[in-house]
Amino acid sequence: MSENTKGVLYLVGTPIGNLGDMSPRGLQVLKDADLVAAEDTRHTLELLNHFDLKKKLVRYDEHTKDAQGDLLMAELQAGKQVALVSDAGLPGIADPGADLAERCIAENIQVIPIPGANAALTALIASGLPTQPFFFGGFLPKSAKNRKEQLQAWNSVPATLILYEAPHRIKEVLKDVLQVLGDRKICLARELTKIHEEFWRGMTSGALEHLQAEENIRGEFVIILAPPEQKEEHYTLDELLQKVQDLIQDGVPKKEALAEIAQKYKVPKRDLYNELIKREK
Ligand code: SAM
Numbered sequence: 001m002s003e004n005t006k007g008v009l010y011l012v013g014t015p016i017g018n019l020g021d022m023s024p025r026g027l028q029v030l031k032d033a034d035l036v037a038a039e040d041t042r043h044t045l046e047l048l049n050h051f052d053l054k055k056k057l058v059r060y061d062e063h064t065k066d067a068q069g070d071l072l073m074a075e076l077q078a079g080k081q082v083a084l085v086s087d088a089g090l091p092g093i094a095d096p097g098a099d100l101a102e103r104c105i106a107e108n109i110q111v112i113p114i115p116g117a118n119a120a121l122t123a124l125i126a127s128g129l130p131t132q133p134f135f136f137g138g139f140l141p142k143s144a145k146n147r148k149e150q151l152q153a154w155n156s157v158p159a160t161l162i163l164y165e166a167p168h169r170i171k172e173v174l175k176d177v178l179q180v181l182g183d184r185k186i187c188l189a190r191e192l193t194k195i196h197e198e199f200w201r202g203m204t205s206g207a208l209e210h211l212q213a214e215e216n217i218r219g220e221f222v223i224i225l226a227p228p229e230q231k232e233e234h235y236t237l238d239e240l241l242q243k244v245q246d247l248i249q250d251g252v253p254k255k256e257a258l259a260e261i262a263q264k265y266k267v268p269k270r271d272l273y274n275e276l277i278k279r280e281k
Helices: 024-032 041-050 065-077 098-106 119-127 144-154 167-181 204-212 237-249 254-264 269-280
Strands: 008-012 035-038 057-059 081-085 110-114 134-139 160-165 185-190 198-203 221-225
Touching: 008 024, 008 065, 008 098, 024 081, 024 110, 035 041, 035 065, 041 057, 057 065, 065 081, 065 098, 098 110, 119 160, 119 185, 119 198, 119 221, 134 144, 144 167, 160 167, 167 204, 167 221, 185 204, 198 204, 237 254, 237 269, 254 269
Parallel strands: 008 081, 008 110, 035 057, 035 081, 134 160
Antiparallel strands: 160 221, 185 198, 185 221
């Protein structure tokens, strides 16, 4: 029997503001890991200090992920337990982590996720908007042109849309959202799990007005947008009569078939009936 000598990559969720959201299992994994890979080692040091943990910290961020990824892969191949954390929430969600998980999977190294807080889902469940299906868009591109193109590509996605945004860009992003997606229902979730947690619910135009009053916008935002309105289907009288006849052929009595189609497509039952009688003569 061959023993697996390879290490394990743990993807550890950390709080998005409230340290009370750090899970006991996550803490145990951090405690037991041979090394902790962090997006910002100073930030993670504060977390570790808060929980009285002393660990070897290694930087792993967007800029260093190739070189540091090689180093971490070597440690994992040598049998080390590596815990990866980001500054907040789940690694790999608008944060580094997905690439390393992919490399581990390709090299047969076990990847174990340790659940924790996540801004997108935390905002979604309290938004008051449909929670499924949803589409996580993350951060939009920084350039206005690319941003509008991206929004246009998502305009007809029939799902609640979740976006992340930094406070200094929130107004310009909402202006583009209004221009490209139209005036949809929206929920702005700010400073989740923190003292000044706030939910603003209404229409995109109202959200913009609400923020116009603030000069120096602070706090982290999740934007939740309702799915696009379903367009009403328009059918000709011929097409509607065909639907009635299809139902009749399936064994539905004529009166009920007429009532069903009239109600479903919001047309007067009498019009359908008169036309059907005329054609039957
Ligand atoms: N990995 C994180 C997660 O699982 O949610 C996301 C990290 S991403 C770099 C940071 C963005 O997440 C912020 O700009 C904001 O859009 C959102 N975010 C993170 N913490 C938040 C909070 N406490 N309240 C609202 N939004 C938050």
